[in-house]
Amino acid sequence: MSAARTLPTGKSRTRNIPTRSLSMSRELQENSEARSMQPVAIETRALMPNQQDMAAFWESLKLAGSTSSREQEMFSGGFSFSNVESLYGGSGATAEGDNKAAQKGIIGTVDHIGVVPMAEIKLEGDRQAATQPDNGALSNPEVQEVRTASAKQVETVKAANPNVSDGSVQNWASKTPAERLAYAEKTDQDGSFELVERKPSGQEVVIAARQMFAEVETKSQAEVDSRPIKDYGYDVKRVGDTQVIRSGVEYQVGKPPEVTEQSLFARIGSLPLDQQAQVIGAGIKAFSGEMSHQQFRIGVGAITGLGEGVVGLAQGAESLGNAIIGVAQFSRDMMENRPAAAETAGKACDSVSKLLTSGIKVYSAAEGYLESVGAATNVGDYGKALRDVAWLGQQINSRWEAMTPEEKTKLTTQLAVENLGGLAVGFGIGKIAKSEKIVETLEAMGTEVSAMGAGSREKAGQFISRMLDKLMPESMGVTPDGRLMPIPKDNIRNEANVLMSKADDSLGANAGKPKELQSGKPEKPPEVTKEALDNPEGLAKLAKKFGINMPPKDTYVFVGEKDALSADAAAKRLGISAEQLKSLDSTSLIAQKLERVPDYRDVFFNKHPGLIPIADRLVIHHGIPKWVLKEHPGLFSAVELNDPLVLRGIYRGVNDELHNSLMHKAWLKFQRTHPNPSRSNVLDMLESLDKKYGHLFAPTEGD
């Protein structure tokens, strides 16, 4: 038998889970440290437990799905307690700027250390609820009256019910929160209820529920805690015969929770993929005019648990919606081969990168939702848009897969150099180049960077945007003679601030592009490079334009000096003519304490002709600094320093930071600490720097 039970709006049900019921799954136990751990005492970083405060914290830890799951996650793993001795919490323990720190912790004995899945906690909670004895409610005369009501009486009650639905639980369950809200507003329903089946044993089982947004909003604003939490993690120390675990979390308090655009995006990024898809879908719907913006904002507030009324959310929601629609619009334009795709491409790249660096997995969410939930239930009117977005992700992956490993490496390295700078090391750019599914890789990168500072997010966003720009399909156009051809993106996009190489003009590939005000943001080296190599005449023309001699011209370096001289200058110092100098053999030159060495820049580009088209964006440096020649004559020859194996091509755009701040300072410190370096000292230093920064060079070194 079933009975409708109306819940008071503004409250949410919680289930308390007994401490002893927490346990790990068998698999997790076998794979965790738990097997080897004995029951241990737990203490936290705070000093004086505050029982009352901490009791609330402990209770919150037990509530799966509540905001306190954040705290639980912050402990880096779940603890299964056999005995909780004390709980504490305190505020104002430390002060950092304007913020006071509130610390919380647990002292107790645990059975296990490891991850306790939320699902299992919930399951245990259900079991506990299922064993609760009958509360005697069935003996209530009013209940008995309901149980024996006639069909007519039931219909009368139904008609009087302001929360009447269309009778389809399935339809309601399949709606997104935003859709539920829209429906509720439309039909003027604002109550929550649960449909409960009572078993003969007296046990009540909820078979359906509708929780309205007023409820969620109230909960969100009253209970959701968006204060930043600092994780102390945990460490295990042996104290006598006992292993002591130290763990804890720390809230930054003193400022009211603030929902910025970024925090809103980050909150969405932390949602399960199906809920991210709901937000994306609702965003498309809202910004294509099928749902009011107000409804979208309320829906996003409900889905994220932030509430609609939080300051700043409205702006964030607008931004979110615009970002989403940017992606969806481009996808739709591409699918339908609209010329507008060329114009929306740039916005789409920026939008995707913004969403990804907030942790929102645009493509995986769309694809995953369509494959699972979307396929089985009513996705709503935005199913098409989600399919478009998923299709675009597949296209990007396909284009990536079609590239050779060398092309992938070149593209990744180049974009990393231009956009990530020093961050490239941390992101493991090599792994990105080797990834099979670039979309998933970029999403993972976005998730990783979403927890970083604004500067890192911006750089990663630029990298992702540029990578997508390279990989997004080109829109097609019809030529005057009726042929269908891809419209080059670079010829369409209005990039007044994009810095182009002079090489582009020489190869005729990018006529009419704005000239660079500063170098360092090459547009398409891999393509230009390939084109150049297939065109020896064009390459020679380019080399001449950039002052590169093919073959390299000779220069002269006096022993004990570091700078190369032209033949004329060296001849003048020797008091001979340039022609006489050029005719001297190596033995005669040595007698003059002179070395004939090919020009280092010519050497580099003759060795790497594929880089000639971007020669104006590269500065060629000696891997071993030239002061070695002057300060330690004889340690290395000028010929050795000008060997192509020792020369390094560095993009100008990042060199200020890269070379100046990192490599040059490293060499300066080496110079100071090695008054009399050996060859191996110098070569070891070269190798160590190559290992550290070589992936940023063109071509890469130290792989």
Place this chain on the structure above:
Amino acid sequence: MRFFAISPEAAGNLGNACVHGDITERPVQIHKADFEFQFWPHDDLLDGFFIYACSSELAAALKTANLTGFELAKLDVSFEERFYQWAELHKDEQLPEFQWLQVNGRVGIDDFGLVAGPVETPLIVSERALTILKQYKLSFCDIETYIPQKLSAAG
């Protein structure tokens, strides 16, 4: 008073016109400075391998503060051939005027001093000197607390 080991922006090295003592000594004695710019400078204090250069603005501030352990002198500068390629990135900027910050103080006593010996970061400044320096641009300058034992051992 606390002291700090600082490693200013490394924008150059000894130029060809530099006159110095034994190159294997630490610190190298610089008799005539020729600061050879290799990169476009960003900070107000620069390191050119025992030639320290400070912007004229910073020099004036140091002078006014009556700090000890340094003298200011005219700085000759030159430019490594690749400097011009970096300078292209700063077409709208003007290279600031720099002065030679000759450090001659005692480490841990005067406001500026140089550690003797082959250490990575020989320039030691007092807390009050650092306070002045920090009022100017030190974006690429590494700063760490000076630990005499550590540096002496290395030296």
